[in-house]
Amino acid sequence: MLKDTVIEIIADQLEADKDEITGDTNFMEDLDADSLDIFQVLSEIEDELDIVIETDENVQTVDQLVAHIEKAQN
Numbered sequence: 001m002l003k004d005t006v007i008e009i010i011a012d013q014l015e016a017d018k019d020e021i022t023g024d025t026n027f028m029e030d031l032d033a034d035s036l037d038i039f040q041v042l043s044e045i046e047d048e049l050d051i052v053i054e055t056d057e058n059v060q061t062v063d064q065l066v067a068h069i070e071k072a073q074n
Contacts, residue, residue: 003066009048009063013041023063044071 003023011018014031027033033041042053045065051072059065 002069003062004046005048006062006066006069009044010041013037013044021062023061023066025062026060027062030059049073 006022008017010021010025010027010031014033014037016031021031024032027038027041031037038059038067045051046053049069051069053069053072059068
């Protein structure tokens with residue numbers, strides 16, 4: 001499932017506990033991620049899923065990121 005893959009990558013890149021990451025998890029508020037962290041997460045997702053993600057979206061939560069990726073895949 002896409003969401004599970006995204007959560008796995010986020011947990012790995014941000015050294016967070018994947019069991020504590022939900023759809024409502026906010027990158028900056030909950031995971032203390034800065035713009036560079038988010039860029040690294042997006043790069044890893046692009047590599048893993050072989051897609052290109054436009055990074056000008058205002059993506060703040062895991063669910064928003066998943067929805068954005070699904071839109072990019074179509």
